[in-house]
Amino acid sequence: MHRFTRVVLSAFVFSATLTPLALAQNLPTSWVDKDTGHRVIRLTNEPGSSGFYFNVNAYTPDGKEMVYNAPDGIHVMDLATRKTRLLVPNPPRPENTDGASGLRLGVHTIVVGKKTPSVFFSKFDAATKTGSVYSANVYTGAIKKLATLPPRANVVTVNADETLAAGTYIEGKGADYGEHRVNPPGVKPGFLVQPQNKGQMMEQRLAAHLPLVLFTINLQTGKMTTLLHSTDWVNHLLFSPSDPTLLMYCHEGPWQKVDRIWMIHTDGTHNTLIHKRTMAMEIAGHEFWGLDGQTIWYDWQYPKGEDFFLAGYNLQTHKRTAFHMQRNEWSIHFNLTKDLDLFTGDGGDPGQVAKAPDGEWIELFHPEMLKVTGINEPDFWQPGVFHAEHLVNMSHHNYRLEPNVRFSPDKKLVIFTSNMFGDSYVFAVEVAKAVNPSASEIHSTPALAKQFNPVDPTPLHTPAAKK
Template identity: 55%
Template structure:
C-alpha cells in the first residue's frame, strides 16, 4: 500500500549519473480534483512501465520502474528504492509467479530477482529479435524478428528512459513500415532451456505481444500499423494453433487497439472508435464465451491508454491533448471510470453487444503535461492508487494519485 509521505533512497550509481535538478513536490492535493498525488521517484528520467506491462512483483509489494541508470524497484509500503539492474536495458515485464524482472540487453534476454539480485541469462536472441512478454507461469517468453535481411524499426516497443517520448514522425514511419510487408516470425523461448521455436509467420507487421496473465498457453498479439488499415487484435495458442481474430470491422474508418488483458485473464479490453475520432468506446471481449461489452465515453474522456483493477470494478485512463485522435478540447486529465451497464429491456441475445457507459471522475489535472510522453496509467495491486509517468514539472518522474478523495482539510 502506498504511503502519502516517505523518503526514497537512491542508489549511488543512479545519483552519479543523474543531473542536479530541482525536484517536484513530494506530495500535494490537486486543487481541481481533490485527490492526493505522490511523487514516487527521485531520478529525473525515471518512468513506470508501459500500460500493458506488468510492473508489480508477484507478492504485490513492489513496483519495478526504469531510470537512466537501469532498473530499480520501489517498496510500495515503505517507499524504499533499490537499484536491481545497472546499465542500459529494455524491460520486458515483471513475473507473475516469481519476484523476477525480465529484460533484454546486448542481444540476450535475462531475469533478475528483485529481492536477491540473482541474475540469469536465459537465451541469446535471433538476429533482429526482440522479446515482449512472459507467460503466466514464467516458462515461456515470446517475441518477434524480421526474417532475411530486412530491418525492423518498431516505434511501438515500450520505450526506455532515453527515448520515452513518442517520435514526431511516428505516423509516417507507421505507414512506411506497414507497406514494407517484411517477413516476420513470432517465436517462443523456453525459459528453462533457452531453446527457441517459431509458432507463426506473416508479412503483416507483428507487434504488441502479451501473454494471458492466467493461461500460460494463450498469447495475444497485434497486426501493427495505422489502425484504420489493419485487423489489429489476435490470439494464438503456444503450439501455433487456434489463430483467432478478436474484432471484425463493420464500418469504414472504424479503429480499435491498445488492447490489454483483464488481470483474471477472462477479458481482452481495447479502445474502439466507430468511426475514427467520432464515437468512443472501451470494448471488452470475453475469451471463453465470446460475449462482448462496450462502455461508451465522451470525447474529453477518451484516453490514450486504459487500465482496470484486479477485481474489474474500476477503470482508469490517461486522457489526451487536442493533438490526439479524439481532438479533445479538455481531455488532459488522469481519469477514474466507474462502469455502468445499460439495463436490457429488449431482446436477450448473447450475440449482441452488451452496452454500458463509463462514469468519469477526474483525478489529476494534466494541463502542464506534454503528451508526447504518454502517461501509461496502471492501478497498484491494492487498487487504491493510479500510477502514471509525467513531465508536468519538466523531467519525467513517476507519480501516483489516490483513488479516494483526500479529506477536506488535507494539505
C-alpha cells in the same frame, strides 16, 4: 512557512548549483490537486524515470514491490515504505548515441513475473548485434542469464508460468522497425514517447511487407518455436496473465487499415481474430488483458475519432461488453482493477485521435452496465457507460510522453508517468479524495508544474496521427 511552500519558492535559487538528482529531490513530493481534490504524489527521484507500458505487469506476485525504469537501470520500489533501490544497473552509454540506436543499448525490462518475484529483462550487445534474456530476483538481486537470441530478434513478453518468452525478428537484411525514429521537440527519448514521425513511420512500415517471424523461446532450454511467418507487421505481443499457452498479438499499422487484435496458442494453433471491423474507418486497439486473464479489453471507436468505447471480449463466455464515454473522457490508454469495479484512463491532448478540447486529465471511471429491456441476443454487445471523475489536471504535461496509467495492487492509487516538471518521473494519485487537506497543500497542478518547468506544452500539441 509550510515545507512544501519553501520548496516551491526556493527551487530556482538553487537549480544552478544542484545536480539533476539533487534538483529532483527539491521538487514537490505531494500536493492536493486544486481542480480535483485528489492527492498527487511524486514517487521517484531519478530524472528520466518512468513506469512500464500500461499493459505490462510491474508488480511482484505478493503485490509488495513495483519495478520501474530510470536512466541508470532497473529500480524497485517498496510500495508500503516507498523506498527505492537500484536492482540492475545500466552499463555506461557510449557517446553520440540517440534515437533508436541509443534506445536499444543497455538493459530493458520485459515484465515482472506472475509466478516468482523476478524481473525479466533483455540486454543488447552492440558488438554482436544480438540480445539475451535475463531474470533478476527482486528480493535477492540474483541475476541469471536465460537465453541468447538470434541476430535481430527481440522478445517483449513472458508467459504466466515463466517458461516461455515471445518476440519477433525480421528475416533477411531489410530495415528494422524504429531505425528512422524522430523524437519530438522538447521531449527526451524514451520507450513511452511517441515519435514525432509516428504517422509516417507506421504507414511506411505497414507498406514495406517485411518478412517477419513470430516466435517463442524456451527460457529453460533455449529452444525456439516459430508460430507465424508473415509479411504483415506483427507487434504488441502480450501473454495471458493466467494461461501460459495463450499469446495475444496485433497486426500493427494505422488502425483503420488493419484487423488488429489476434491471439494464438504457443503450439501455433487457434490463430484467431478477436475483433472484426464492420464499418469503414472503424478502429480497435491498445488491447490489454483483464487481470484474471478471462477478458481482452481494447479501445474501440465506431468510427475513428467520433464515438468512443472501451470494449471487452470474454474468452470463456464469448460475451462482448462496450462501455461508452464522451470525447473529453477518451484516453490513450486504459486500465482496470481485477474485480472491474474501477477503470482508469490517462487522457490525451488535442493532437490525439479524439481531438478532445478538454481531455488532459488522469481519469477515474465508475462503470455502469445499462439495463436491457428490449431484444437481446447472445451475440449482441452488452452496453455500459463510464461515469468519469477527474484525478489530475495534466494540462502542463506534454502528451508525446504517454502517461500509461495502472492501479496499485490495493486499488488505492493510480500510478502514471509525467513530464510535467520537465524530466519524466513516476507519480501516483490517490483514488479517494483528500480529507480536510490544509490550505498550504492545495495547489493547481499546472501552475505548480510551470514553476519548475516554464515550457508551455501547448505549442508541441501537433497531430500525432497515432492510429
